[in-house]
Amino acid sequence: MRKLSSQELEWIHTRLKSLYIRYTEVYEEIFDHYCTTLENTPAIDSPVIIAKLNETFAWSVVKNMDKELETNVSKQVLVAQLDYLKFWNHGIKGLLIGFAGFAVLNISIFIIPPSELIIIFLLSIICTAAGIFFMKRDALSFSLTHKSVSVSSLTVIKKVGILNTLMMWIWVMPTVLTRGDIQSNKLFAIGMALATVLSIIYSISLIVVASNLPKKSHVQ
Numbered sequence: 001m002r003k004l005s006s007q008e009l010e011w012i013h014t015r016l017k018s019l020y021i022r023y024t025e026v027y028e029e030i031f032d033h034y035c036t037t038l039e040n041t042p043a044i045d046s047p048v049i050i051a052k053l054n055e056t057f058a059w060s061v062v063k064n065m066d067k068e069l070e071t072n073v074s075k076q077v078l079v080a081q082l083d084y085l086k087f088w089n090h091g092i093k094g095l096l097i098g099f100a101g102f103a104v105l106n107i108s109i110f111i112i113p114p115s116e117l118i119i120i121f122l123l124s125i126i127c128t129a130a131g132i133f134f135m136k137r138d139a140l141s142f143s144l145t146h147k148s149v150s151v152s153s154l155t156v157i158k159k160v161g162i163l164n165t166l167m168m169w170i171w172v173m174p175t176v177l178t179r180g181d182i183q184s185n186k187l188f189a190i191g192m193a194l195a196t197v198l199s200i201i202y203s204i205s206l207i208v209v210a211s212n213l214p215k216k217s218h219v220q
Contacts, residue, residue, distance in 0.1 A: 001039045001040055002039055002043065003039070004035060004038055004039060005043065008038060008043075008046055008050075009035075011046075011050055012031060012034045012035070012038075012050070013031075015034075015050070015054055016030060016031060016034075017146070019057070019059055019062045020146050021062055021066065021148050022066040022070075022148060022149070022151075023066055023069055023070070023148055023149065023150070023151040023154075024148045024149060024150050024151070025069060025150070025151055026062065026065045026066055026069055026148070026151075027148045029065075030057050030062070030065075033053070033057075034050070034053055037049060037053060038050070069151050070151055070154075070155065073151045073152055073155050074155050077152070077155050077156065077159070077206075077209055080205075080209045080212070081202070081205040081206065081209055084205045084208050084209065085201065085205055113184075121192050121193060121196035122167075122171060122196075124196060124200055125164060125167055125196060125199050125200065125203070126164075128160075128199075128200055128203035128204065128207065129160050129163075129164050129203060131203075131207055132156060132157070132160045132203065132206055132207055133157065133160070136150075136152075136153035136154075136156050136157055156206055156209065159206060160203060160206055163199060163202060163203065164199075167195065167196070167199050170192070170195055171192065174188065
């Protein structure tokens with residue numbers, strides 16, 4: 001086994017960057033495979049070996065690896081969420097939190113006017129979403145150049161994005177169709193309350209899952 005030269009490492013990185021690999025985990029797995037193979041190969045054969053590895057990890061192969069990893073991690077996140085939502089596994093503390101939340105919800109519905117209650121629910125959703133985006137901000141990139149990101153972080157971001165888009169449509173469509181009159185409707189407020197509770201529970205489970213997922217740095 002030998003140590004790779006800086007030129008060989010540059011060849012590998014150049015090749016992998018040209019594939020626009022979506023996830024850090026896939027990038028690192030392929031990079032390790034290149035390095036391990038070359039370390040057990042004479043330096044003089046490096047160009048030939050790299051060419052063969054380039055064929056092995058063709059663009060279509062890499063994209064399938066990205067897709068397969070995303071599917072598997074999405075399932076893992078869902079399983080972790082379901083495990084967390086089994087409140088009976090959290091003992092007395094879980095039950096107390098559940099009862100407290102239910103009590104606050106009922107008090108809010110009967111005391112706060114419907115129009116104001118809906119705003120409070122929407123703000124609650126936005127706050128939980130903001131918490132998730134902050135915790136997994138490593139999946140957000142505003143650079144014009146491509147960067148691989150952590151699959152677990154991006155999966156969580158996608159889930160909360162879909163959730164909040166759905167919740168906004170639940171609120172926006174009836175409001176638009178009734179020209180805002182429905183916001184003063186008590187039944188609509190209660191419906192929004194129930195939808196918001198489910199949304200917040202879902203978001204909290206995502207926050208917990210996100211906090212337990214490893215945080216990967218961008219591959220430069």
